[in-house]
Amino acid sequence: MELKVELSRDVFLVVGQNWGKYPSANCIYLKDLCLIDGGAENAWELKPEIILNSHWHEDHISMNSVAKKVYAHELDAKAIESYEEFERRYAIGEIVKLFLSYYPKIGFRKVDELIEDGELLKFRDKEIEVIHTPGHSAGHCCFLIDSKILYLADIDLTSFGPWYGCLDCDVQDFLDSIDKLLKMAESVEIAVSSHGEPVRGENLRERLLKYKEKIFEREKKIIEAINAGIDPVGKGIIYRKFPEPMEIYRNFERIMIEKHLEKLNFKMRNSFE
Numbered sequence: 001m002e003l004k005v006e007l008s009r010d011v012f013l014v015v016g017q018n019w020g021k022y023p024s025a026n027c028i029y030l031k032d033l034c035l036i037d038g039g040a041e042n043a044w045e046l047k048p049e050i051i052l053n054s055h056w057h058e059d060h061i062s063m064n065s066v067a068k069k070v071y072a073h074e075l076d077a078k079a080i081e082s083y084e085e086f087e088r089r090y091a092i093g094e095i096v097k098l099f100l101s102y103y104p105k106i107g108f109r110k111v112d113e114l115i116e117d118g119e120l121l122k123f124r125d126k127e128i129e130v131i132h133t134p135g136h137s138a139g140h141c142c143f144l145i146d147s148k149i150l151y152l153a154d155i156d157l158t159s160f161g162p163w164y165g166c167l168d169c170d171v172q173d174f175l176d177s178i179d180k181l182l183k184m185a186e187s188v189e190i191a192v193s194s195h196g197e198p199v200r201g202e203n204l205r206e207r208l209l210k211y212k213e214k215i216f217e218r219e220k221k222i223i224e225a226i227n228a229g230i231d232p233v234g235k236g237i238i239y240r241k242f243p244e245p246m247e248i249y250r251n252f253e254r255i256m257i258e259k260h261l262e263k264l265n266f267k268m269r270n271s272f273e
């Protein structure tokens with residue numbers, strides 16, 4: 001079994017390998033009932049009745065086949081239920097099966113309950129507030145447990161910064177979602193993301209601001225490259241060096257840059273109206 005850390009009574013952080021470094025991911029476990037996401041390697045041993053998915057990416061839905069019920073946001077449900085939709089949103093073709101191969105128990109299955117922003121899920125004596133935080137995916141959600149433990153999912157506060165390399169990503173939505181979390185940061189005791197060490201409440205604000213800043217740093221470099229007549233892809237603006245297989249990560253970077261351009265066009269249009 002993975003390392004489990006009790007965050008409060010019957011609420012555990014299930015730590016993935018290397019603090020959830022992809023393809024692993026940290027999860028939250030509500031004792032004998034519910035697992036939030038499923039990326040930690042042996043989380044299936046917990047045999048949760050319910051799995052609450054933060055979003056549709058493979059490192060979060062990898063244990064769905066073991067649960068009796070799966071909950072997720074409507075905008076992500078299709079990609080959790082169907083491989084075809086999963087592949088379409090990744091936009092890298094069949095090579096995406098490489099990612100699925102990391103998870104022996106992965107399976108696309110029905111989402112039993114749709115969750116929405118502001119909804120309060122009651123699991124025995126625990127309350128989980130759904131916070132819809134699109135940007136990383138259209139239906140990405142964070143979860144606030146008992147008003148004090150915040151599960152950030154893939155608003156992961158890593159030094160890499162925000163990731164938005166799929167078709168349903170959106171840079172402006174990502175910024176707005178970070179702002180939404182900033183507004184509630186002061187009341188949070190501990191924040192846990194899928195891919196990194198937990199952050200104490202008093203450090204959350206600063207970490208969110210630093211993470212958000214990455215988007216503006218990238219944007220500045222993209223504009224500079226375009227103004228100089230240079231294709232921004234492969235210049236270290238997003239990935240300092242493409243991991244293998246490089247073609248996949250080059251494609252992600254291209255989509256991320258396109259997402260910036262979509263945002264800039266939107267802003268330009270707005271300023272002329």
Ligand SMILES: [Zn+2]
Nearest residue numbers: 055057136154
């Ligand atoms: Zn993700």
